[in-house]
Amino acid sequence: MKPCTPTCVDMGSECDPRDLEKFQTVVRKRVAANARERKRMQGLNTAFDQLRKVVPQWGQDKKLSKYETLQMALSYIMALNRILNDSRKNSASHRQWLDLQYDSLQSESYPCIVTYSSPNENECMYTSFSYHHEDFQVLT
DNA sequence: TAGGCCATCTGGTCCT
C-alpha cells in the first residue's frame, strides 16, 4: 500500500512545490518507519532463534514455529521449576541431588537429552523431557 | 490446492 499521492501527481498535472514537498516528506517518514519496523521484527526473530537454542527440540528436524517455541519454553520452565522444587524436598544438598539426576539420566534409555549451559558455571545440567503438544513432563 | 507460517507494509496509539 503506497501513501496517498497528491492530486497533481494522480492527474499528471503541474504540482504545487509545497504539495510535492509534503508528499515527499510523508514518503520519507513512511520508508524510515518501515525500516525501523523491519529491524524491530528482526530483533524479535533473533530472540526467537536464541530461545529455540535453549529449548528442547524434541528430536525434530524441522524448527519449531514461534507459537510452538513459546509453548515449549513455557513447559520447559515449568519442568525446570519442578526439578528445583523437588530438589528442595530432598535431604541431600541441591548439588548432590542434581548430580543424582544427572547420573540417572546417563543411560541410553533416554532418547532426548537436553543440555543446559550455565552462564556462570562451566557445567551442564542434563534432564529429559517428553513433549505432548501443550504439555511435557520430566521423566523421572 | 488449501492451510499454516512468515515477512513486510501500514496506520493507529502511546510514550519521551
Place this chain on the structure above:
DNA sequence: AGGACCAGATGGCCTA
C-alpha cells in the same frame, strides 16, 4: 515530533 509497539492486511513459500 519522532520512535516504539501493536494489530490487521497482504502476498510468498512450503507441505500434506
